[in-house]
Amino acid sequence: MILIKNGSIIRDNELVKRDILIDGDIIAKIAPSIEANVETIDATGCLVMPGAVDVHVHFREPGFEKKETIYTGSRAAAKGGVTTVMPMPNLNPCPDNVEAIELQKKIIDKDSIVRAFPYASVSVGEGDEKLSDIDNFHQMVTAITDDGRGVNNIELLKEAMRLAKKYDLVIASHAEDLVDGYKPQGEYVAVRREVELAKEIGCKYHFCHMSTKESFEAIRKAQQEGYTNITCEVAPHHLILNETMIKDANWKMNPPLRSEENRLETIKALLDGTACMVASDHAPHTEEEKSREYDKCPNGILGVETMLPIIYTYFVRTKKISLDRFLDIMVNNPCKVFKLPKHSISVASVADIAILDIEHEHTYTKEEIVSKGKNSPYIGMSFYGFPKYTLVNGQIVYKQ
Numbered sequence: 001m002i003l004i005k006n007g008s009i010i011r012d013n014e015l016v017k018r019d020i021l022i023d024g025d026i027i028a029k030i031a032p033s034i035e036a037n038v039e040t041i042d043a044t045g046c047l048v049m050p051g052a053v054d055v056h057v058h059f060r061e062p063g064f065e066k067k068e069t070i071y072t073g074s075r076a077a078a079k080g081g082v083t084t085v086m087p088m089p090n091l092n093p094c095p096d097n098v099e100a101i102e103l104q105k106k107i108i109d110k111d112s113i114v115r116a117f118p119y120a121s122v123s124v125g126e127g128d129e130k131l132s133d134i135d136n137f138h139q140m141v142t143a144i145t146d147d148g149r150g151v152n153n154i155e156l157l158k159e160a161m162r163l164a165k166k167y168d169l170v171i172a173s174h175a176e177d178l179v180d181g182y183k184p185q186g187e188y189v190a191v192r193r194e195v196e197l198a199k200e201i202g203c204k205y206h207f208c209h210m211s212t213k214e215s216f217e218a219i220r221k222a223q224q225e226g227y228t229n230i231t232c233e234v235a236p237h238h239l240i241l242n243e244t245m246i247k248d249a250n251w252k253m254n255p256p257l258r259s260e261e262n263r264l265e266t267i268k269a270l271l272d273g274t275a276c277m278v279a280s281d282h283a284p285h286t287e288e289e290k291s292r293e294y295d296k297c298p299n300g301i302l303g304v305e306t307m308l309p310i311i312y313t314y315f316v317r318t319k320k321i322s323l324d325r326f327l328d329i330m331v332n333n334p335c336k337v338f339k340l341p342k343h344s345i346s347v348a349s350v351a352d353i354a355i356l357d358i359e360h361e362h363t364y365t366k367e368e369i370v371s372k373g374k375n376s377p378y379i380g381m382s383f384y385g386f387p388k389y390t391l392v393n394g395q396i397v398y399k400q
């Protein structure tokens with residue numbers, strides 16, 4: 001049994017002081033004061049919340065273990081208060097068939113300290129030519145994506161959409177038109193095209209890391225027309241950074257940091273509900289890769305350790321986002337859209353919990369990074385809300 005004492009939980013949009021008793025893997029009791037002679041966590045000055053759900057992480061295994069592994073990536077997630085992740089399929093072997101998905105799941109079972117629900121790919125090897133073996137693996141995953149590159153083969157995408165509809169899978173789209181690439185129109189041209197297809201076919205269609213005004217306009221319009229099957233996520237970096245701040249390769253990712261206007265539109269989309277969740281796009285690379293010339297180094301920045309502190313600091317602490325909405329965008333909506341097991345701070349819920357220090361500002365350092373990658377633009381920046389403890393299934397998986 002574990003007792004979490006003197007923390008605050010969110011109830012009806014307010015912070016209230018509650019003690020929480022965990023018995024095995026579940027929350028057994030919540031009360032203003034609990035006394036018990038068991039292992040006790042002091043949560044004074046902390047927000048005790050359900051662990052965050054990050055539907056967009058690159059954990060690189062199998063295939064790219066120099067950048068990250070499921071072992072290190074899951075520990076980075078735990079440090080960030082993230083208790084459920086969805087690892088992306090730009091891997092080797094690519095999870096485009098039953099065997100490759102099984103291989104990845106075996107590594108997850110062995111090494112992951114957080115819950116991990118991997119994506120399968122839409123096309124074989126994310127090659128945009130031949131459909132993955134969706135008929136055979138559809139029960140093994142909840143979503144498919146060719147993240148890292150867009151699907152530009154429209155016939156293939158339509159067939160994937162029909163199968164996604166048939167099997168109730170989500171397609172997560174890294175919407176990028178190959179003609180315009182990283183430019184804003186590279187994103188929104190693909191979004192406009194895919195919104196129309198998703199309306200026509202009616203499968204669950206989720207846009208990853210949206211970052212331009214026009215993309216949000218297209219998605220917002222479809223949602224206003226009643227297409228609740230169309231959803232999107234935004235990433236912390238597009239909410240708090242813009243292209244004028246780029247210093248070096250640790251600020252390089254795809255989609256890239258954009259204009260201040262697009263940053264403000266990204267915030268607007270999160271505030272008005274067009275984007276129903278935040279996801280990190282945690283994308284570690286080796287220090288050697290990121291020390292190459294800017295144009296030659298790979299896209300991607302770390303994200304899973306800093307996502308909760310960033311959203312807490314910029315949006316919750318400033319009261320731009322309510323406490324209830326914070327829970328929705330970090331926990332409830334990702335679970336709902338991707339049909340993941342639910343958890344909350346309530347009796348009988350599984351004890352997946354993040355305990356955030358919301359009273360102290362902390363300056364993020366390179367030394368504290370748990371991920372194998374060190375490519376973070378946030379080194380030297382200060383945030384509130386870094387986790388003091390993280391629990392998964394009633395077990396402490398991170399302690400500051």
Ligand code: DOR
Nearest residue numbers: 058148253254283299300
């Ligand atoms: O910045 C990015 N990094 N964007 C992507 O789409 C892929 C990712 C990666 O795999 O490194």
Ligand code: ZN
Nearest residue numbers: 147148174208
């Ligand atoms: Zn992506």
